[in-house]
Amino acid sequence: MVSVLVTVILKKAQSTGSLITATVLTAIGANLILCDQYMSIVMTGKMYAQAYKDQGLHPKNLSRAIEDSATVTANLVPWNTGGAYMAATLGVATIAYLPFNFFCWISPIVSILFGWFNITIEPLNADDAEEDTEAAGANSPA
Numbered sequence: 001m002v003s004v005l006v007t008v009i010l011k012k013a014q015s016t017g018s019l020i021t022a023t024v025l026t027a028i029g030a031n032l033i034l035c036d037q038y039m040s041i042v043m044t045g046k047m048y049a050q051a052y053k054d055q056g057l058h059p060k061n062l063s064r065a066i067e068d069s070a071t072v073t074a075n076l077v078p079w080n081t082g083g084a085y086m087a088a089t090l091g092v093a094t095i096a097y098l099p100f101n102f103f104c105w106i107s108p109i110v111s112i113l114f115g116w117f118n119i120t121i122e123p124l125n126a127d128d129a130e131e132d133t134e135a136a137g138a139n140s141p142a
Contacts, residue, residue: 006047019055020065020115023048024108027070036081037074041066058122068111072104 009026013019023044030040044066052062074082078094087094098105114120 002043002047006051010051013051015116016055016057016061016118016121017112017116019048019051019057020061020121021112023062023065024069024112027066028073028108031070031074031077031080035077035079037070040070040074044070053124056124058124061121064120065111065115069108072107076101076104 009022010019013022026047027040027044030043031037034040034043045062048062049059052059074080075086076094076098077083078087083094086097090097
């Protein structure tokens with residue numbers, strides 16, 4: 001089911017900006033649905049890793065997009081483990097601290113803007129592609 005969703009999303013994500021936007025929105029959506037930020041991080045990373053390579057983008061762009069979305073928005077969702085922990089620890093409802101948690105809702109917006117304006121987006125170099133090939137060969141059974 002996930003592969004069908006990814007295929008539909010990636011048909012529309014033809015540019016760097018749209019791919020990063022799709023990554024950020026997927027990670028936030030996964031936080032809302034999966035109720036655990038780690039599941040959101042892993043699922044989003046696995047879903048989009050090949051798409052970043054196919055577009056010639058360094059994996060650190062994917063990592064940054066996930067960190068700017070899945071990691072920081074988890075505590076904004078009341079039923080997510082991050083939000084439940086924060087609410088219990090602070091003794092304040094998640095919705096009460098949400099407007100003051102600037103970093104957590106501005107970070108995904110900045111990440112999307114950086115993607116569309118090609119700010120700090122690193123391309124995949126030939127050296128990086130060779131390292132990936134060598135690492136895949138080292139990890140495969142002999």
